[in-house]
Amino acid sequence: MSRSRDIDAYRRRATSYDAGPRGGMHARIVSRTATLALDTVPRPSRVLDVGCGTGLLLKELLERAPSLTRALGIDPASEMVEIAARENEGSFARFSVETAEQLSAPNNSFDLIVSSTSFSHWHDPGQGLKECARVLAPGGYLVLVDVFSTLALPIRLFGPGGAAGSKERASRLLDAAGFERASWHPLFASVIKAAVAQKPARSVA
Numbered sequence: 433m434s435r436s437r438d439i440d441a442y443r444r445r446a447t448s449y450d451a452g453p454r455g456g457m458h459a460r461i462v463s464r465t466a467t468l469a470l471d472t473v474p475r476p477s478r479v480l481d482v483g484c485g486t487g488l489l490l491k492e493l494l495e496r497a498p499s500l501t502r503a504l505g506i507d508p509a510s511e512m513v514e515i516a517a518r519e520n521e522g523s524f525a526r527f528s529v530e531t532a533e534q535l536s537a538p539n540n541s542f543d544l545i546v547s548s549t550s551f552s553h554w555h556d557p558g559q560g561l562k563e564c565a566r567v568l569a570p571g572g573y574l575v576l577v578d579v580f581s582t583l584a585l586p587i588r589l590f591g592p593g594g595a596a597g598s599k600e601r602a603s604r605l606l607d608a609a610g611f612e613r614a615s616w617h618p619l620f621a622s623v624i625k626a627a628v629a630q631k632p633a634r635s636v637a
């Protein structure tokens with residue numbers, strides 16, 4: 433699927449995204465992602481969610497991490513961003529229409545970046561990871577959750593992110609972006625896994 437058709441599909445799906453069994457499955461993945469993120473960085477201060485969709489993950493992190501002082505979610509699908517902002521009304525979370533490949537945040541802005549089932553949609557996953565490394569503070573962590581499995585060959589071959597869905601390729605892209613060697617964690621069913629990677633304490637940005 434082309435880049436704009438993929439994003440258009442999410443714009444159209446936005447209002448029904450959280451509904452039904454598929455919505456329930458996404459909510460469970462989000463919840464496990466939040467748990468892993470808080471196991472990794474128990475008292476985060478500034479968090480970025482890349483490909484935030486309807487904003488569920490930031491909502492849960494805000495509920496579970498009182499240490500947070502800043503929360504930003506970005507997504508190229510404007511309808512998703514509108515719903516995320518509405519769902520997080522009254523909190524200090526902010527949402528913006530952006531892609532992973534071109535983040536507007538300054539260097540070293542966050543101590544935690546999370547991303548749940550978005551990576552395989554990035555049209556240039558290597559560039560997206562470089563942007564994550566740039567805006568992450570030295571010593572900060574990226575928790576990257578997605579389908580990483582040989583069982584997901586169709587996504588790897590035909591998804592907009594090309595072979596991003598291979599664990600080996602994602603590890604290489606994380607290395608190339610300047611992250612320290614990633615650790616891998618099972619997250620949901622057998623195909624959804626998480627890479628947890630740290631930006632070296634000495635800045636590479």
Ligand SMILES: C[S@@+](CC[C@H](N)C(=O)[O-])C[C@H]1O[C@@H](n2cnc3c(N)ncnc32)[C@H](O)[C@@H]1O
Pocket residue numbers: 438439442458462482483484485486488489506507508509512530531532533547548549550551553554555556
């Ligand atoms: C399967 S949804 C996941 C949404 C949310 N993270 C969740 O867990 O419910 C994938 C999201 O990635 C977004 N996306 C697509 N291309 C992207 C890109 N280049 N950069 C960041 N996000 C992107 C889509 O708009 C969509 O909202």
